Each structure stands twice: as C-alpha cells, then as structure tokens.
Amino acid sequence: MPTITSSESQSREATLGGAAAGAGYLLWGLSVIFYRQLANVVPFEILAHRTLWSILLVGGLIFGLRRGVHLAELLRDRRKLATLAMTAMILGSNWWLFIWAVNSGRILETSLGYFINPLVSVLIGVFVLGERLSRPQIAATGLAIAGVAYFTFALGFLPWISLVLALSFAVYGYLRKITRVDALAGLLVEVLVMAPFAVCYLAYTSAHEGTSFVKEGWLTDALLIATGPMTTLPLLLFTYGAQRIRLTTLGLLQYLVPTTSFAIAVWIYDEPLGHGQMVTFGFIWLGLAIFTVDMWRNERELRRVSLSAR
Template sequence: MDQGRSGVLLMVAACMIWGLSPLYYKLLTHVPPFELLSHRMVWSMVFYTGLMALQGRLPEVRAALGTPRSAAILGCAALAISANWFLFIFSVQIGLVRETSLGYYIFPLVAVLIGVVAYGERLGALQWAAVALATLAVIVLTWGLGTAPWVSLMIATTFGLYGYVKKGLKVGAKISVTAEVILLSPIAIGWLAYLHLVAPGRGIFGDDFATSALLVFSGPITALPLILFSAAAQRVNLATVGLLQYLNPTLQFFCAVVIFGEPLTQWHVIAFGLIWIGLALYSAQSFSQERARRRMSVTSAAEPPV
C-alpha cells in the first residue's frame, strides 16, 4: 500500500474514533464530568508515558519540560485542551452533542481568524467568504434560539487556542501531549484522592467493574486517535488532512441527531447549512493553494542551478 493511501486510512480511523466517541462518553453519564475528566487525564498519562518508555523517548519528554519557556507553553496548551475536554464531556452528558459537532465544524474557521490576528496571515476571497458565513450562522442561531451557541463557540475557541499555543513548540505531537498530561495529572490525582480518601463514597471508581473498566479505557481512547492522526499527517498533504477532519464533526452530528435523538430546529438546519457551505468554500481555497504550492515546488526543482 502506498504512503498516500495508508495515510488516508489512518486519518479516517482517527476521525472515526473522535467522531464516535460520544457513544463512549454517553455510557459514563453517571460519572460527574470533572471526575471523568480527571480519569481521562490520569489514564492518558499512564498510557502515553508507558508508550514513550517502550519507545525510549522519555528523555525527549523531560527535555520538552526542561526549559521555562517550553514548560510554560506546554502548561498553557494543557489548560486549553483540558477546558476543551471538559466542555466536550459536559456537553455529551447534558445532551448537547449537536453543539459539540457545530463547535468542531466552526473550529477550522476560528483557526483561520487566529492566524490572521496572531500571525498576520492573508486570506483569499473564498476563505473570507467562509468566515463570513460562519459568523452569519452564529448570528442566525443566536437570533432563532434567543441565546448564543456558547458551547459550540467555547469548544471551537479552546481548540483553536490549543493549536495556536502549540504552534510555538518544536517537539512532536506525541511528546507534547505526553508532557501536557504529565502537567495536568497532579491536579487530576489530587481531585480523585480527595473523592476517595477525604470524602469517601463520592468517588465512582471501584463501585462496579464495568464503570471502572470504562474509566481506564479513557486513556487509550484519548491516545490512539492522536497517534493515528500523527502518522497520517506525515503521509498526506495538509489539504487532505483538513478535508478528512470534517469526518469527526459529521459523525458527532450523526450521533446527536440519529442515535441520541437530539432535536434539530429550523435554526440549527440553517446554521449547519451555512457552516457546510463555508467549509466547502474554505476547502476549495485550501486545495487551490496546495496545488499552487506543489506547482511552484516542481518548477523550482526543475530549474537548473545557476
């Protein structure tokens, strides 16, 4: 199998795990969200550090945390992703998977705006049109429902900020995520210790085998898609990665409407429609830019050295 095809399959697998993860978290609605988040942090840390130890890469993790600047960046990234994880867990538990889907659809356009504001990146006409349509979608939803889609906006923003912060790092995805969960784990362990030791009876872990096993599984279900994603990103171009990522919110949307039966108002239909049109325009511009870059690189390689 060639690199491109294997990369696409790896990317699809990662997005399917992310997109269908509401089914897993729905099984744990009886676990308070902050307790569930703490278990996700702890078991992710166990999984990642174990994987890094097997690969002999723990020194790289220590090096990533070894300088004040790198540790500060990783700390900010850890706070952003923990907020994103909490919002996602909380949304699933209260029946707002529809809003998480919208948030992850909006995220690429939020990332574009962060690039404009933080890095002075220039957008093409289609990309500006996509941002305008996303803004219109939020306005329509706010008008129709009488309140802004705060969950969607916060999920998109926290994930966008996570990407922005990590852009300043020069370490790989697995190393940085391992360092992030290591930084978060003392808080998580402290909260779980309080639930089980200081306030006995409040902690869920250990009450029954099924729940305990599901909580432990939060580590692999967090780590595996990122590992698949990292491997895929090395094999396919960025435009393909960007397009395939829409599989994640699409599957979340399917879970929300078809499996969980969350209501879909006319305002949601209009908002999702505007977002989908905007993403189509954004993807078209991205593919156009990717082709232009490839043509330039081929032309440059073909030119004889002076």
C-alpha cells in the same frame, strides 16, 4: 521478487497514512458514544481518570517506542514547558466541556463547534499573525458569523458551547504548532501538569461523597480506565497519518469528527434538529465548502510552482 519503486513506496505510505488519519478522526467522532456511556459519572471525575490513565499509557508508549530522548530534550526547555503548562489548562478545559456537553445531551453543539474550528483558526492567523484573508476566506468566515448570528436570533441563546470548544481548540492547536514538540512527549507533559488537580479532586471526593470508581461496578471502572486509550490511540493514528499525507487531505479528513458526531446526535440519540439548527449548519457547511476548495487550490498552486522550480 518484483522491485518496489520509490513512487510505489510513496503511494503505499500515503495510502496507509490516509487510512490511519481517517481512523483516528473517526475514533474522535465516535468518542461521543463512549463518553455517553459514562453519563452516570460526574464530568470532573471522568476528566481526572482520563488524565491519570493517559499518563500511564503515554508514558509507557514513549519508553516502549524508545522516544525518551524527545521527552528529555523537552524537559530541558523551560520556554516550551511554560507553553505546555498553558496548553494543558486549555486542553483540560476543552476536554471537560466536551464531556459535560455530550453527557448533557448537547452533542449537536459540540459538532457545530468542531465544524467552526477551522474558520476560527483562520481568524487567529489574521489577528495574531497578521495574515491577510483571501476573498474565499472572507466569504467563508462571514458565513460562519452569519450562522452563529442566526442561531442566536432563532433559538434565543448564543451557542456558547460550540464557540468555546472551537476557540479553545483553535488556540490550543496554534500554541502546539508554534511550540514544535514531539506529539507524545508534549501530551505527557500536558497530562502531568493536569495530574495534581486530578489527584486532589479524586482524593477530596473519595474522602466525602465517594467516587464512581469501584462503587458503580466493573463496567464503569473499565470505561474509566479506557479513557486513557480513547485519548491516546486517535492521537497516535493522527500523528502517523499526518506525516505521510498532504495537508489538504488532512484538512478534509478532519471533518469526519463533527460529521460523525452530528450523525450520532441525530440518528442515535434523537437530539432535536429544528429549522434554526439546520439553517445554522447550512451556513457553516457552505462556508467550509468555500474554505476547503480555496485551500485545495492554494496547495495545488504551491505544488505546481514547486515542481516548475526544480
């Protein structure tokens, strides 16, 4: 049998990692179609089911993959638990707004939000961590601000859905990054924090006007149950991929999410894409192009310095 060299093994791992991360991002992008099938269900009920079914699935995966030790370590750390209680509220709000926007025919605004997200993360680095922006980053951020300003001027309203989604996810990502916990264990704690609210909502609704679960038929029931896998599977694929590919590659792949939802909004659901929206997206895309090239150059320089130092 031929011997597999270390470089061949690393190349294979990187290929598998890229495919996994790409599949995870693609599933996140396609999720707008999934949640659109639940347009007959109140967004709060969808969020409640997403929370509860995720608990069952994530909890099962943690013990099935024998990662209970990570959960046990996390449960002993009060500071991390306090941070995760905060991220749970941010994540729950982000999930609810996304579901509401998708089912209200505003997928383009969610797409814009996730295009803006990397640039909002840059601003968090500036104002929270005291980082200094490079000239390309200043240009990219300026273009994003110009795009939002043009949207507001041309269409007469602030794209608040886009901004709230971008800001909430950027803050969530920052807090999860500095907390440094196992992805599955952290998600389980977050959905456990959300669980009492989910249970109270479903109990109250059941006692009054009733819930869509069971009442709306087997397809709605199946879709509500599937919110668990739709939450967990992309995360597993992303986590597997993120551990095996370069940061630049991961950064480029993340644009699959808003690109996919943008295409779905325009070509499947015929959401209006007027001159104002196109100019706004043009500003954002140009800013992201500058930002991505700058990120790629910086990582290439870091790799060169690292190799020369060996």
